[in-house]
Amino acid sequence: MADTSFAAYNGRTVPKEDKIFGISGRAKAAIAAKGKENVINATIGALLDDEGKLIVLSSVDEAVKSLTPAEYAEYAPIAGTPAFKEAIVKAALGDYQPKGYVGVVASPGGTGSLRNAIANYSCPGDKFLTHDWHWTTYKNIAMEMGRDEETFDMFDAEGNFNLEDFEYKVNKLLRIQDRLVIIINTPANNPTGYSLSGEDWDGVVRVLNSTDPAKKVALVADVAYIDFAGDEKEVRSFLPKLEELNSNILPMLAYSASKTFTFYGCRCAATICLAKTEEVRDEFVRVLSFSARASWSNCPRGPQEVIAKIYNNPELLARVDEERAGFRNMLLSRGHAFEEEAAKVGLKMVPFRGGFFCSVPCEDPDAVSKKLEEADVFVVPFTKGVRVSIASISEAKCRKLPKLILEALEA
Numbered sequence: 001m002a003d004t005s006f007a008a009y010n011g012r013t014v015p016k017e018d019k020i021f022g023i024s025g026r027a028k029a030a031i032a033a034k035g036k037e038n039v040i041n042a043t044i045g046a047l048l049d050d051e052g053k054l055i056v057l058s059s060v061d062e063a064v065k066s067l068t069p070a071e072y073a074e075y076a077p078i079a080g081t082p083a084f085k086e087a088i089v090k091a092a093l094g095d096y097q098p099k100g101y102v103g104v105v106a107s108p109g110g111t112g113s114l115r116n117a118i119a120n121y122s123c124p125g126d127k128f129l130t131h132d133w134h135w136t137t138y139k140n141i142a143m144e145m146g147r148d149e150e151t152f153d154m155f156d157a158e159g160n161f162n163l164e165d166f167e168y169k170v171n172k173l174l175r176i177q178d179r180l181v182i183i184i185n186t187p188a189n190n191p192t193g194y195s196l197s198g199e200d201w202d203g204v205v206r207v208l209n210s211t212d213p214a215k216k217v218a219l220v221a222d223v224a225y226i227d228f229a230g231d232e233k234e235v236r237s238f239l240p241k242l243e244e245l246n247s248n249i250l251p252m253l254a255y256s257a258s259k260t261f262t263f264y265g266c267r268c269a270a271t272i273c274l275a276k277t278e279e280v281r282d283e284f285v286r287v288l289s290f291s292a293r294a295s296w297s298n299c300p301r302g303p304q305e306v307i308a309k310i311y312n313n314p315e316l317l318a319r320v321d322e323e324r325a326g327f328r329n330m331l332l333s334r335g336h337a338f339e340e341e342a343a344k345v346g347l348k349m350v351p352f353r354g355g356f357f358c359s360v361p362c363e364d365p366d367a368v369s370k371k372l373e374e375a376d377v378f379v380v381p382f383t384k385g386v387r388v389s390i391a392s393i394s395e396a397k398c399r400k401l402p403k404l405i406l407e408a409l410e411a
């Protein structure tokens with residue numbers, strides 16, 4: 001059949017409409033028609049207050065407003081300003097002092113970090129590996145560059161992290177590929193809110209350390225939600241385990257300022273590697289910088305200056321941390337309210353630990369989400385269940401929702 005589209009077909013599947021935008025458009029229309037108190041819009045991936053307004057840390061806002069024209073208008077170096085690189089590593093690693101060589105390259109959001117990791121540590125035609133419950137953009141990023149996706153089951157029948165399937169898929173892919181990019185989104189996974197435990201991480205390290213040393217593996221921890229996942233030290237306790245990995249495995253973090261600094265639209269993040277040698281670290285900086293130059297060039301300078309200002313001012317940093325901790329507690333209370341009510345009505349959930357989202361597994365997520373829309377409840381269907389954004393609804397709505405979802409499941 002003749003190819004009638006003007007745009008080139010180059011291996012991608014481009015949907016006619018973005019599913020999430022479609023649903024959230026209908027949610028907005030319902031709110032306009034019926035009032036926000038009568039609609040539950042649990043689709044939005046940003047932190048909103050109980051009235052549905054975007055939360056922006058006032059301490060960060062203050063720092064943004066203190067920028068001079070030169071601070072935001074000038075080009076930033078491709079890999080980021082020196083002060084930003086230093087600050088973002090502190091933000092990502094917290095108290096942890098790595099033994100290895102730390103490389104850092106700025107990116108426009110965590111999305112850019114993931115794009116750069118796949119671009120540089122896999123070949124066209126390769127598959128990257130991630131868990132089945134995952135942010136759907138991963139696959140689009142890969143397809144855009146002629147790569148594809150393979151998934152492992154994130155949970156076994158008992159609801160534990162499925163190390164067995166992880167091992168099976170790692171070995172399967174490494175039989176046919178010389179390189180493998182693995183993305184693990186933890187802590188506070190999108191869409192489930194699950195965080196790998198220390199034991200889960202030990203298993204991941206064990207599996208990867210038994211791979212053929214001639215094969216190269218890039219292990220990307222997508223930590224987009226780390227600062228809304230729980231106690232700041234505890235959620236970073238997996239970092240030393242990354243340095244137990246053999247030298248054929250390169251651990252990296254996709255660390256985004258989008259959630260941490262309520263900076264979603266500022267497009268600010270970094271890819272950080274913990275390399276065993278200087279050569280691997282320098283190569284990381286070189287190849288990621290090359291990719292950056294060839295795609296978005298440099299990242300916005302203003303947000304980098306803001307993060308540097310925060311880390312150069314202990315009083316301001318303390319205020320940012322304190323303010324964020326308050327909102328994190330609010331978010332965790334919302335999540336626990338949802339969990340509590342789910343347990344009361346007998347609604348099965350995917351294990352939740354923290355973050356912006358929780359999920360309910362079901363057979364036909366599209367049908368369940370459609371049924372919920374009839375009751376003015378808007379959630380996002382994923383492959384194996386529906387995702388609820390607890391970040392965007394009040395605790396009272398979190399308490400109401402489990403019963404409504406159960407009714408939709410049973411309809």
Ligand code: PLP
Binds near residue numbers: 110135224256
């Ligand atoms: N990773 C996950 C799992 C996400 O959900 C998101 C954003 O929603 C990102 C990474 C990257 O976000 P951004 O590019 O806005 O930093």
